[in-house]
Amino acid sequence: MPGTSTLFPAVLQCPRPVKIQRCIEVEGPTAPLSRPKSAHNPHHVLLALYAAIAVPSFLLVWKLVREMIHQLPLRKIPGPPPISLLKGHLPQIFDREHGWEFHLGILEKFGSVVRLRGWAGDPLLYVSDPRAIHNIIVKDQYIYEETSDFIASNLLNFGPGLVGTLGEHHRQQRKLLNPIFSINHMRYMIPIFQTVCSQLRDQLVEKVKNGPKEVEVVHWMTATALELVGQAGLGYSFECVNGTSGNEFALAVKNLSPTLFPLKVYRVFLPRIVNFVPRPVRGFAARHVPWKAVRSVVNIVDVMHKTSQQIVSEKKMALLKGDEAVLHQIGEGRDILSVLLKANVCASEEDRLSEEELLGQMSTLLFAAMDTTSSALSRIIYKLAEHQDIQDKLRGEIVKALEASDTLDYDTIHNLPYLDAVCRETLRVNPPVSFVLRTTRKDVVLPLGTPITATDGSKVSEIPIAENTGVIISIIGVNRSIAIWGADAAEWKPERWLSLLPQSVTDAHVPGVYSNTMTFLGGGRACIGFKFSQLEMKVVLATLLPVLRFCLTDTKIHWKLSSILYPSVGTSKKPTMPLEISLVSEKSG
Template sequence: MAFLQQNFETLSLHHALTLLAFYQLSRWLYRSMVFSPPFISIPGPKPASWFSGNLGQLFNAKGLPFHQHLSDFYGGMVKVYGFFGDEQLYISDPLAIQAILGTEQECFDETAVFLEANKIIFGPGLVSTTGELQKRQRKLAAPMFSTAQLAKIAPTFYEIAEKLVDVLQREINEQLSPTYSGNAEEKNDEKRVGRAVLDMSEWSCRVSLEAAGRAILGYSFDPLDSPVSNPYTTAIKELIPTLFSLALVRQFAPFLSKLGPAWFRRKLVEWTPNKKVQKVKATSDLMHESAKAILEERRAQLLDEADLGSQDGGRAKDLISMLLQANARAAPEERMGDDELTGQMTVLIFGAQDTTSSVMSRVFSLLATHPDVQLNVREEIRNAYALMREHDRDGTDYVDGKARLSQETVMGLPWLDAVVKETLRLYPPVPFVRRTCTKETSIPYTRTIPDSSNTPVTSLASVSIPKGTTLFLSIAGCNRMRSVWGDDAGEWKPERWLESTQPYSKDVKIPGAFSGMLSFLGGGRSCIGYRFALLEMKIVLATVLSRLVFSPTEERIVWNLAQIISPSVCRAVQRDGRVLVEETKALPLFAASDDMRG
C-alpha cells in the first residue's frame, strides 16, 4: 500500500507539473499566433532564458542591481519577458504609474498569482480579495487605523520599546562583562572601547512582531526576555525569503487553485517533495492555528466584558477587538465570517512585522554609517527631553518612573522624521509590486531617447496595454527618478526634507499615500496601516536612540531582494573539518550606552 501511495503521489505531482507547463506553453502559442507582439517599440533587455524570460533575474535574491539597471539604462517604461516569451512591462515612470494607480486604476488589479498564493497562505484577507469583497473588508478595517485609535495603542508601543532598550542594555553589559564567553580577542577589543555587537535585524524583527501582536491582537508573541525568539517570529521572518525563492513555481498558483477540491489541492502540497514548499505550508498552518486561537480568546473576552456591540470601542485598545466590535455592528450582509477575520489577522500581523522591521533595520544601519546624522537625531532627542523636564513640573510625562516623550513630540521631531522619510524613499522595504491589466487600455509615459551628446531627450508618448498583460511597478525606481527628486535622487540625504516641505517636483504628481513617494503605494491598494507603521517606527527608534549609539562592524552587510528587503552577512564556519562560507540573515552593529535623556 505504501508503494502504491508513493507512486500515486509521484504520478499526481508529475501530471500536475506537466499540465502547468502545457498550460503556459499553450497560452503563449495562442497569444503569439493571434496577436502581434504588443510592445515592439518598448526597449528592454533580451530574455535570459527561453523558458522563464527575465523572471530569474527579476526574482533573484541578488537582483537589486538588475532592477536598478532597468530604470537607469532603459528609462521608465521597459519591456521584460515572462514564461515562453510573454511580453511584460517594468514601469518606474511617474506619469504611467499615476495612470495605473489613479486615473486608470479600474483597468488594473493584483495578479492572479499574487491573489491565489496569498489566499493559500493567509486565507481570504485584504491581500487575497478583489472587487466589492475587498472594498467591504477595507471599509471595516479602516477605522482601526484612525488617529484616535492609534493614540490608544501608542502607550503599548512605548512600553515595548522601553522593554527592548532595557534588554539591549543588558546584552551590552553582558558582552562587556569579564565573564562573557565570546571570542577573547573581540571581547577585549570591544571592552576597550565600551562597545558590544548586536544583531539589529533580529531585534527589529522581534520588537516588530511583539508590537504588532500586542497592538493588533492584544496578544504577546515575544516578551523579548529570552535570548531566543519565538517560533512565530522565526517562521514569519523566513516566510518571505522562502516564497521569493519559489517565485517561478508560484506563477502556477492560479492554475493549481483550479485543480479539484480544496482537500485535493492540500494533498498536492503535502505530497510535494520540496523542503521550501513544506516550510511555507508549516508557516501557513502555524499562522492560521494561532489566529484561530487568538480570535476565540478575544471574542470570549469581549463577551465577558459585554463590550462586543459597543458603539465607541469600549475599553478595547487592540485593533482586532475593535474590528470584532465593528463586525458585530455591521449589517448581516456586510459582516466577515471567521475565515475572513482570521485572514485579516494573519495579513495584518505579517504586514506590520516584516516591512516595519526591514525599514528599522535599514535606519539603524544607515545611522551607524552616517554618524553625523545619528548625532543630529540624538541631539534632537536630548533637547526634547530637556524641554519636557522644563515644562513637566508635576511629573505627568513620567510612566513608572521613566521619562517618556509625548506621541506628538516624537512624531514631530524634524531630524527623526527626515531620516524615516528618506529611508522609505531610497530604500522602500518592498521595491516592486505587480499588477495585471484587466481591461485593455492606453496609458501615457515619458519616453527617454538617448542622443550622441549623452544628454537624453524626453517626449510624451503612450502605450496600449492588452488585457492580461503583467506589469512590474518599480517602487524603488519611481522613488529615485531624477525628474522628480533631482540629480541627487540616488543619494541618502535626510536634509532634503528639512530644506523643503516638498523636496520633489511640483510638476509630477505621484499618487502615493505618503509624502509624494510610492513606498506605501497609492490608490485602492495603498497600505491601510501606514500610519500605524510610522508611529511604531518613530517611537521605537526614538526610545532606542535616546540610550544607545551605533557604529558599523567590519562585517560587510549585503541587502537581499526577497520581495521584502533584508540584510545578511557572509561568515566562515567549520563543518566536517572544512571551512565554509555561509550567508546568514543578520545586521551586526556595534552598540554603546550613551543615555541622552539627562
C-alpha cells in the same frame, strides 16, 4: 479558413448530424439491426475525439494569437534581451543575490518604461513613469488588478484577507478596516508602544552594560515589531521582547518572505493547481514534495494560521464575557482586533466579515506589520550606524525633546523634524518593497507623463496594452528618479526634507499616499497601516537612541532582494545584521 479541412475531414464531408449517420450506415452495413448502427463505430468515436481535442486547441491557439497581435505595440518598447527562452527575465527579476542590481540597472539604461519577458516570452511592462502609475493604481485600478497567482498565493498563505481579495470584496473589507487605522486611533497606541520599546531598550542595555558588544539586530527588530503589532494590533502578547528565546511565530514570519521569493518564478502555475487539484491532494503533495522551500512555506503557514485562530478565539471569549474581561486584556479593548470585532458585529450583514475573513485579516496584519516594519527599522539603524554624524544629530534632537518632557506623546514625536526626515529618507531610498505586479483584466491604453523613444526611433506617449499583460510598478524607480529628486536622488540625505523640496517633486504628481513616494503605494490598494508603521519606527528610535549607540562591524552586510528587502551575511538566506552596540556614555571600540 485555411487548414480547417485537415482538422475536421468528417465534418466537411457530412455537415449535418443526419448525414453523418447516413455516412456511417453506408460504411457499416454488417452492424446489428437491433441497435443504432453508429453506437460502436470507430469513426464516430474518432470524430468525437477530434472535436474534443481540436476545438479547445483551436480556441487556445486563437486566444494566444489574438494576444500576440494585441501585444505587438509592446515590441517597440526598449528593453534588455532575455537570458532564458523559457523563463525570460524572471530569474533576474526574482534573483535574491543580484536582483537589486538588475532592477537599478534597467532603470538607468532604459528609463521609465521597459519591456521585459516572462514565461515563454510573455511581455512584461516595467513602469516608473508617475502618470502611468497613476492610471495603473488610481484611475484604472480595476483594470490593472493584482495577478491571479498573487491572489491565489495569498489565499493559501493568509486566507481571504485584504491581500487575498479583489474588487467589491476587497472594498468591503477595507471599508470596515479604514477607521481602525485613523490618526485618532493611533494616539491610543503610544503608551503600548512606549512600554514595549522600553522593554527592548532594557534588554539591549543589559547585553552591553559591561562594554560594547556585537549584537544581531534583526532578531530584536523582528521581536519588537511583532510585540508591537501583537499588543497594539491584537491585544495579545507574544512575550518575545522580554526573553532571549525565539518565538515560534516570530521565527516563522521572519523567514516567510525569503522562503517564498524564489518560488515566485513558478507562482504563475499556482491558480491552475488551486482550480484543478483538490485541496486534500494539494495539502498532501505540498507537505511531501521533494522541494524544501515548499515544505518550509507549508510549515510557516501552519504556524501563522494556528496562532491567528488562537488569538481570535481568546478575543471573542473576552468580548462575550463583557467589558470587565476586555479591560483586563492587553490593550484594554482599544487594540485593532477588539475594535474590528465590535465594528463587525455592528456592521450591516453585507459588510460583515466571516470567521474565515477575520482570520485572514489577522494573518495578513501580523505578517505585513511585522515584516515591513522590522525591515525598515533594520535599514534605518544600519544607515545610522554607517553615518555616525547623523546618528549624533538625531540623538541630540530626541534628548532635547525628552528634557522638556519625560514622555513623548503622539504630537511631540511627529513634530521632531530630524526624526521625521531620517524616516522619510530611508523609506524613500530603501523602501522595504521595491516593486509590485499587476495584470490587465481587459485591453487598455496607458498614457505616459514623459514620452519615450521607441526602438524604431519614434516618440511614444501612450501604449496600447492587451488583456492579460503583466505590469511591474517600480517603486524604487519613482523613489530614486533623477528627474523627480535631482542628481543626488540615489543618495541618503535626510537634510533634503528639512527645506522645500524641488519643484520637480511637486510637478511629478507621484500618486503615492506617503511623502511624494511610492513606498506605501496609493489608490484602493495602498498600505492601510502605513501610519501605524511610521509610529512604530519613531517610537523605537526615540526610545533607543538616547541610551544606545550603533556602529558597523567588520562583517559585511548584504541587502538581499525579496518580497521585502532584508539584510544578511555571506550566502546565508536568513535575515541577520550584526552591529556593535554600546552605551552612549561610553566610547565604542
